[in-house]
Amino acid sequence: MQNGPDPALPLLEVRGISKSFGAVRALREVDFTLRAGEIHALLGENGAGKSTLIKVVTGVFPRDAGIVRIGGEEIAPRSAKAAVAAGIATVYQEVNLLPNLSVAQNLFLDRQPMRFGVVREGEMRHRAKALLADFGLDIDVAAPLGNYSVAIQHVTAIARAVDLSARVLILDEPTASLDRHEVEILFGIMRQLAKRSIGIVFVSHFLDQVYEISDRITVLRNGRLVGERETASLPRLELIRMMLGRELAETTNERAAAREHKTREICASFENYGKAGYVAPFNLELRRGEVVGLAGLLGSGRTETARLVFGAERADGGKARVEGAPVRLQSPRDGVRHGFGYCPEERKTEGIVAELTVRENIALALQAKRGLHRPLSRREQDEIARRYVKMLDIRPPDAERPVGLLSGGNQQKVLLARWLATSPRLLVLDEPTRGIDVGAHAEIIRLIRELCDDGLSLLVISSELDEIVTYSDRVVVLRDRAHVEELAGEAVDVGNILAAIAADSVAVALEAHT
Amino acid sequence: MTALLPRRGLAQILALIVILAVDRVVSPQFFDLRLQDGRLFGSLIDVLNRGTPVALLSLGMVLVIATRGIDLSVGAVMAIAGAIAASLADTHSLAVVLAAALGAGLICGLWNGFLVAVLGMQPIVATLILMVAGRGIAQLITEGRIVTFSSPGLVWLGNGAILGVPVPVAIALGMLILTGAVVRGSALGLLIEATGGNARASELAGVGTRAMILSVYVWCGVCAALAGVIAAADIMGADANNAGLWLELDAILAVVIGGTSLFGGRFSLVLAVLGALIIQTMNTGILLSGYPPEFNLLVKAVVVLTVLLLQSPKLTGFAGIAARLRRTKA
Numbered sequence: 001m002q003n004g005p006d007p008a009l010p011l012l013e014v015r016g017i018s019k020s021f022g023a024v025r026a027l028r029e030v031d032f033t034l035r036a037g038e039i040h041a042l043l044g045e046n047g048a049g050k051s052t053l054i055k056v057v058t059g060v061f062p063r064d065a066g067i068v069r070i071g072g073e074e075i076a077p078r079s080a081k082a083a084v085a086a087g088i089a090t091v092y093q094e095v096n097l098l099p100n101l102s103v104a105q106n107l108f109l110d111r112q113p114m115r116f117g118v119v120r121e122g123e124m125r126h127r128a129k130a131l132l133a134d135f136g137l138d139i140d141v142a143a144p145l146g147n148y149s150v151a152i153q154h155v156t157a158i159a160r161a162v163d164l165s166a167r168v169l170i171l172d173e174p175t176a177s178l179d180r181h182e183v184e185i186l187f188g189i190m191r192q193l194a195k196r197s198i199g200i201v202f203v204s205h206f207l208d209q210v211y212e213i214s215d216r217i218t219v220l221r222n223g224r225l226v227g228e229r230e231t232a233s234l235p236r237l238e239l240i241r242m243m244l245g246r247e248l249a250e251t252t253n254e255r256a257a258a259r260e261h262k263t264r265e266i267c268a269s270f271e272n273y274g275k276a277g278y279v280a281p282f283n284l285e286l287r288r289g290e291v292v293g294l295a296g297l298l299g300s301g302r303t304e305t306a307r308l309v310f311g312a313e314r315a316d317g318g319k320a321r322v323e324g325a326p327v328r329l330q331s332p333r334d335g336v337r338h339g340f341g342y343c344p345e346e347r348k349t350e351g352i353v354a355e356l357t358v359r360e361n362i363a364l365a366l367q368a369k370r371g372l373h374r375p376l377s378r379r380e381q382d383e384i385a386r387r388y389v390k391m392l393d394i395r396p397p398d399a400e401r402p403v404g405l406l407s408g409g410n411q412q413k414v415l416l417a418r419w420l421a422t423s424p425r426l427l428v429l430d431e432p433t434r435g436i437d438v439g440a441h442a443e444i445i446r447l448i449r450e451l452c453d454d455g456l457s458l459l460v461i462s463s464e465l466d467e468i469v470t471y472s473d474r475v476v477v478l479r480d481r482a483h484v485e486e487l488a489g490e491a492v493d494v495g496n497i498l499a500a501i502a503a504d505s506v507a508v509a510l511e512a513h514t
Numbered sequence: 515m516t517a518l519l520p521r522r523g524l525a526q527i528l529a530l531i532v533i534l535a536v537d538r539v540v541s542p543q544f545f546d547l548r549l550q551d552g553r554l555f556g557s558l559i560d561v562l563n564r565g566t567p568v569a570l571l572s573l574g575m576v577l578v579i580a581t582r583g584i585d586l587s588v589g590a591v592m593a594i595a596g597a598i599a600a601s602l603a604d605t606h607s608l609a610v611v612l613a614a615a616l617g618a619g620l621i622c623g624l625w626n627g628f629l630v631a632v633l634g635m636q637p638i639v640a641t642l643i644l645m646v647a648g649r650g651i652a653q654l655i656t657e658g659r660i661v662t663f664s665s666p667g668l669v670w671l672g673n674g675a676i677l678g679v680p681v682p683v684a685i686a687l688g689m690l691i692l693t694g695a696v697v698r699g700s701a702l703g704l705l706i707e708a709t710g711g712n713a714r715a716s717e718l719a720g721v722g723t724r725a726m727i728l729s730v731y732v733w734c735g736v737c738a739a740l741a742g743v744i745a746a747a748d749i750m751g752a753d754a755n756n757a758g759l760w761l762e763l764d765a766i767l768a769v770v771i772g773g774t775s776l777f778g779g780r781f782s783l784v785l786a787v788l789g790a791l792i793i794q795t796m797n798t799g800i801l802l803s804g805y806p807p808e809f810n811l812l813v814k815a816v817v818v819l820t821v822l823l824l825q826s827p828k829l830t831g832f833a834g835i836a837a838r839l840r841r842t843k844a
Binding site for chain 2: 356370372
C-alpha cells in the first residue's frame with residue numbers, strides 16, 4: 001500500500017469486468033488495480049482471461065459489464081487508438097511496428113514533425129535519438145527497425161508508447177523471445193519507468209522474472225479473479241496453487257475411488273525420447289485402460305511431449321515402441337497408422353475444418369487412415385456420424401451442419417469422435433476442456449473415464465489440477481521442458497503436483513512420494 | 515459436391531440463362547443448329563468449342579484453388595504443350611505426340627507442386643516462375659517461329675467430330691467425367707477440401723497434405739497441356755507467343771464464378787466448367803453483337819461482379835436462413 005506515490009487514488013482501476021464470447025464466459029466480474037509507479041504482474045494459465053482483460057481495457061473488445069477508471073476518471077475506449085489517447089499503451093509479444101521503416105519513422109509514425117507538408121527527417125532523427133537516449137539506447141535511428149534485435153524492437157515500441165504520454169504501460173509477454181542479457185536491459189527500463197510514476201502491467205509465464213521485477217501480482221483463473229498479493233509475501237508454491245488449483249481439501253475429496261492397480265499390458269512406451277531445444281529426453285509408459293495426466297505450467301513442455309508422442313513433431317533421439325515393437329513416428333500419419341489420435345489444444349486452427357460438415361470432420365481421420373483408394377461411401381460416413389453424434393450427444397444433432405457453427409464443447413466432441421472412429425489404442429488430449437462451458441466440461445471428463453474403461457490408453461494435458469487428479473491413474477509433472485516427477489496411485493494429489501511444479505520444493509515432493 | 519448442384523449452382527445457372535437470353539436478342543440466330551459434313555454447327559456449338567481450353571484449364575485450376583493454391587502458369591504450359599505437339603506432329607505418331615505434350619504438362623505440374631508442397635513456396639510466386647519461364651521455353655522449342663503442321667490425326671483433335679459433336683467438346687466432357695470420377699469416386703475430394711479448409715488440422719488428422727497438394731498441381735499441368743494441344747490442333751500450328759496468353763486469368767475467373775473460394779475448401783468441378791462456359795458465352799455474344807471486342811473486358815467485369823454479389827453471404831444470408839428453416843420444418 002505504501003509503494004505508490006498516491007496510494008489513495010489508483011492509477012488504473014478495473015471493476016467488475018465481464019466478457020462472453022458466445023456461450024463461453026471469458027471474464028467474470030474481474031477487478032484489477034494498478035497504482036502509479038508499480039510493476040504489477042498479471043498471471044494465469046492459457047485461457048485464464050489475461051489477454052481478454054487486456055483487450056477489454058485497451059478497447060480492442062467491447063465489454064459486457066464493468067467499469068474502467070484511469071486516474072479516477074471513467075473511460076470507455078472504443079478502439080485501441082482511444083485507449084492510447086486515454087494514456088494506456090500496450091506492447092505485445094509480437095512487436096507491432098513496421099520492420100521496413102526506420103527506427104525514427106516507427107517512433108514518430110502518424111505524428112512526424114512536419115514543415116510545409118514535408119516530413120522533417122533531420123528533426124525526426126534528432127528527436128528519436130534523444131528519446132532513445134533516455135532508454136540508454138544509442139543506435140542508428142535511420143536504419144530499418146527490422147535490422148535490430150527483438151529486444152531493441154521492444155524498447156523502441158516501449159519508447160514510442162511512453163512518448164505517446166502513456167501513464168499505463170501494458171507489456172504482454174515482453175520477455176518471451178529475449179535472452180537473459182536482453183531481459184536485464186528491459187527490466188532496467190521498466191524500473192526506470194516505474195520511478196517516473198508510470199504504472200506497468202507485466203504479463204509473463206516466467207515466474208522467476210515475475211519474482212524479480214514485480215511489486216504485486218494479480219492471478220486470474222478461468223476468467224475469474226483468484227486474488228491480488230504483494231509479491232514479497234507470496235510464496236511460490238502458493239502462487240502456483242492460485243494459478244492451477246482450487247482449495248486442496250476440496251480437490252482431494254473429489255478424486256475417484258482409487259482404481260485397481262494391477263499391472264496392465266503396455267500399449268506404448270517411450271525411452272529417452274526427446275528433441276533438443278523442445279523437450280528433454282523422457283521415459284514414458286502408457287498402459288491399456290490407463291489415464292496418464294501431464295501437469296505443469298504453461299511452457300513447461302506439456303504440449304511438446306504430446307506432439308512428440310503423437311508424431312506431430314520428430315524426436316531426435318530415443319526409442320518408441322507400440323505393443324513392444326519398435327516404431328518410427330516421423331509424422332502424424334505414422335501416429336495415425338499406429339493407432340494414435342491427437343486432439344490439439346488449438347481446436348480452431350489445428351483441429352476442426354470449420355467449413356466442412358460434422359460428418360466430414362468425423363470421417364476425416366478414418367478416411368486418411370484407410371487411404372485414398374478405399375473411400376468411405378456416403379452411407380458409411382452417415383452411419384459413423386450418426387453413431388457418434390448419438391454416443392457423444394453432439395448438438396445440434398445435425399451431421400450436415402458445418403462444424404464451425406457448433407459451440408466449443410461440441411467441436412471438441414466432434415474431434416473426439418474423429419479419433420474414436422479410427423478405433424485408436426492411444427488418444428492424446430491437449431486441454432480437452434479448455435474454453436468449454438461447465439456442462440460440456442463435466443461430460444468430457446465423464447467420457448474420458450468411460451473411454452479408459454473400454455481399454456483405451458489416454459494421455460491428457462490439463463492446467464486444471466483438480467481435474468487432472470480426478471481422472472488420472474498417474475501424473476507426469478513437467479518443469480522447464482523436462483519431465484521432473486511421476487506420481488502414481490495414492491501419491492496423485494494436487495499438493496504433490498504443486499510441490500513438484502514449484503522449483504524449490506522438489507525435495508519435499510520426492511519425500512512425499514517415497 | 516455434384517449432388518448439391520441445383521442448390522449451390524443456382525446463381526451460375528441463372529447467370530448463364532440471362533447471358534444466353536441477351537445473346538439471343540443480339541443475334542437472333544443464336545440458338546440455330548445445323549448438321550454439315552457430320553458435324554454440328556451454330557453459335558451454341560461455337561461457344562462450347564471455343565470454351566474448351568478454359569474449361570479444361572478450370573478443371574485443374576479448381577482443384578488447385580480448393581487446396582488454397584493458385585496456378586498462374588497454365589497459359590505458359592499450354593504454349594509449351596502446343597509447341598511440342600506442333601513440332602512433333604508431322605514426324606511422329608499421334609500417340610507419341612500426345613504422350614510428349616501431356617508428359618511435358620505433367621513435368622510442369624510436378625515442378626509447381628514441388629515448389630509449393632515440398633519447398634513451401636507461396637503458390638502465386640511459385641507458379642509465377644513457370645508462367646514467365648514457360649513461355650520462354652515454348653519459344654525455344656518453336657525457335658521463335660509459328661510452327662505449322664498438317665498431321666491429320668492432330669488436326670482431327672481440333673476440328674473433327676464424334677457423332678456430330680466437335681472433338682474438343684467431347685474431350686472436355688470426357689475430362690470432366692474422368693476428373694469427377696477420380697475425385698469424387700475416391701476419397702480425394704474430401705481430403706482436398708479438408709486440406710484447403712485447414713491444412714494444419716488435416717495434417718494432424720493424418721491426411722497426406724503434401725501429396726494432395728502435389729497431385730492437384732500435377733493434374734492442373736496435365737489439363738493445361740491437353741488444352742494447349744487442342745488449341746494448337748485448332749489452328750493447325752503453335753504460336754508460342756500467343757497460345758494460352760492470359761488464359762490463366764480466365765481459368766481463375768471460371769473457378770471463382772463457379773463458387774469455389776480462393777481461400778480453399780469446398781469446390782465444384784461442374785460449376786467451374788459452367789463458369790468457363792459463362793465466360794465464353796459472353797465472349798461469343800459480344801463478337802456476334804458487332805461491338806468491338808474491347809467491350810468484352812468491361813462486360814466480363816460486370817458479369818463477374820454480378821455473380822459474386824449473388825454468391826455473397828451478406829446478400830444471400832437471409833434467403834439461406836429462410837431456406838434452412840423451411841427445410842428443417844419439412
